[in-house]
Amino acid sequence: MALAHENFAPPISLDGARKVRGNLTQARIRWMIFAIVLGFALVSARLVQLGMVVPDSTIEGQARDLITATRPPILDRNGLEMAVDIRVPSLFAEPRRIIDVEEAVQKLRTVIPDLDEKWLRDRLTGDKGFVWLKRELSPSIQERVMRLGIPGIDFITESKRFYPGMAEASHVLGSTNIDNQGIAGIERHMDGENVALLQELGLARGNALTPVELSIDMRTQHVMHEQLMDAMTRYQAIAAAGIMLDVHTGEVIALASVPDFNPNDPASALVKDSFNRITAGIFEPGSIFKTVTIAGALDSGAVSVSDQFDARFGVRFGRFTIDDFHGKHRILSLPEVYKYSSNIGTIRIMQAMGKEPYRQFLSTMGFDQRVPFELPEMRLPTVPKQLSEVGAATASFGHGLSVSPLHMAVAYAAFVNGGNYVPPTLYKRDLGEAESLYRRVLQPSTSDALRYLMRLNALEGSGSQMNKEALGYRVGGKTGTAEKVVDGRYSSSKVTNFFASAFPLDNPRYAMVIMVDEPKAENPQSGTTAGWNAGTVTGRIVQRVAPMLGIAPDFSEALDQALKPAGVY
Structure with missing residues (x-):
């Protein structure tokens, strides 16, 4: 009987160990599946959340695409350019990336001395993501500023309106503001002023992709x-x-x-x-x-x-x-x-x-x-x-x-x-x-x-x-x-x-x-x-x-x- 006991005890012990290990493996698999499902759920929830967030497409209240957009050229009846866009650099800062505000202020004023010191210090202080410092600068000024190597200072390329004829057709053309939006004359009309009325009268013309041809003869x-x-x-x-x-x-x-x-x-x-x-x-x-x-x-x-x-x-x-x-x-x-x-x-x-x-x-x-x-x-x-x-x-x-x-x-x-x-x-x-x-x-x-x-x-x-x-x-x-x-x-x-x-x-x-x-x-x-x-x-x-x-x-x-x-x- 003792022999029989000795002969059967090990198999019973082995079967119990296998069962324990099997249960443990199954538990681990279940937890792994749960973790994977939970991970996918979290990722999905985050994707939904990000999809519902409207990205900030503005720069200090102005739409980025409007600021960087190019206006169509304006031509006289003979194809002579009356208004064209030129690309100019504009200086901005990201205050939260500025390491040393005082150093940045002093360096910038060596290149652009007309920037008020107190105003500039206030602009560079804080955790804002974007602030304008100076709009429509020359390429030479841009190069000198970039050589300063100030973290958090950079440029964005904007469109600036230029009128080759100067004042000769000023009341026809009108003008644009610093954001290149029409504020007077035909420039304002091109941006949609009174479009509904003028379409009824058959007077609306042009779009943002093609040159606008005026009836004006610049010689006359x-x-x-x-x-x-x-x-x-x-x-x-x-x-x-x-x-x-x-x-x-x-x-x-x-x-x-x-x-x-x-x-x-x-x-x-x-x-x-x-x-x-x-x-x-x-x-x-x-x-x-x-x-x-x-x-x-x-x-x-x-x-x-x-x-x-x-x-x-x-x-x-x-x-x-x-x-x-x-x-x-x-x-x-x-x-x-x-x-x-x-x-x-x-x-x-x-x-x-x-x-x-x-x-x-x-x-x-x-x-x-x-x-x-x-x-x-x-x-x-x-x-x-x-x-x-x-x-x-x-x-x-x-x-x-x-x-x-x-x-x-x-x-x-x-x-x-x-x-x-x-x-x-x-x-x-x-x-x-x-x-x-x-x-x-x-x-x-x-x-x-x-x-x-x-x-x-x-x-x-x-x-x-x-x-x-x-x-x-x-x-x-x-x-x-x-x-x-x-x-x-x-x-x-x-x-x-x-x-x-x-x-x-x-x-x-x-x-x-x-x-x-x-x-x-x-x-x-x-x-x-x-x-x-x-x-x-x-x-x-x-x-x-x-x-x-x-x-x-x-x-x-x-x-x-x-x-x-x-x-x-």
């Missing part, structure tokens, strides 16, 4: 800007402005207003009186508005070009009498009313039409609303909703209402292009696209009569000084001298002068409005009315730009005779 723009600057000096004026547009497509060929600013230095736009007078200024237009009055009356059929009007005596309203500046005090034909710029005759023409139809015509021409245009710098005109008898009388010769020079340029384009109102644009537009936007405001016969009157005024009226400067280019137009309101009264010593024109009138292509504000006589033999300044500026511009625009001079008198309507002698 240069001439206009130069002549306006000359007018400021020649006539000791406080301001001058001008706009030229294609009468068939509405494309703005040139637009300038001085004083202006340098878009490479956006802060210069804050200087007093440097606003865009073409779109953001509204003025009493004076006698250039007589063309509007005559257009409305002719088109309504109330008067004809062969009619005559009694201008022997002033027009009385109560105790006030409206007279002519250089009155003929006789019966005047309609062409004489125009070329002598008779206030009396113009009032008679408006009265023949009637003040209610006249007021409606002003709405038809868009004088009581904003001109659809890309520039955000716009002012609403001030035109009374209803006109009294005296209000209609003064409005007929351009007083008692205020509109922008852009309003007048668009109106004159319609007056000579056959009677179609076409919205102006700063983008290139072909004729087919423009024709889809046409809105008829005059009969073609009315347009023909107005072309005759405008050319007649250049040959025999207040536009003769202009015509001497632009011989051969068949320019015609109307002067306007508007007295400014000073202390609630009209002042004869302070005037705003206009000349509204179109050329060549035998086959109209361009309309232009020039303004000279508070001019003085150039010499003792000249005057201060519009023919002596705004008119001559117009002539000098046309004489220089017409050949650039493909218009050849022609001195044939037959061209002028062909403009004369039947029944006019």
